[in-house]
Amino acid sequence: TAMNTALKTSITRLPEQLRKTLTWDRGKELSGHTQFALETGTKVFFADPHSPWQRPTNENTNGLLRQYFPKGTDLSRWPATDLEAVAIAINNRP
Numbered sequence: 001t002a003m004n005t006a007l008k009t010s011i012t013r014l015p016e017q018l019r020k021t022l023t024w025d026r027g028k029e030l031s032g033h034t035q036f037a038l039e040t041g042t043k044v045f046f047a048d049p050h051s052p053w054q055r056p057t058n059e060n061t062n063g064l065l066r067q068y069f070p071k072g073t074d075l076s077r078w079p080a081t082d083l084e085a086v087a088i089a090i091n092n093r094p
Contacts (some may be wrong), residue, residue: 004032008040023047023055040042 047054
């Protein structure tokens with residue numbers, strides 16, 4: 001899937017010790033998780049429904065992203081350069 005391709009491209013840029021596991025929501029986005037795991041060596045886990053405490057880093061990151069993009073924002077309307085700038089700003093916070 002396109003999601004697998006994009007995720008594989010992104011995750012393989014990380015140092016190996018940072019891509020051992022991935023915890024995901026139970027959405028359709030990662031329906032090809034078995035193939036993704038085989039291709040990247042990353043173990044994929046799924047959080048239980050309505051259990052944000054199982055993914056605390058994700059919940060924190062969502063809060064940081066809301067400082068730039070209100071909930072419900074269609075990110076496809078933003079240029080990749082703007083999205084990358086936000087990622088850099090968040091990743092370089094003290």
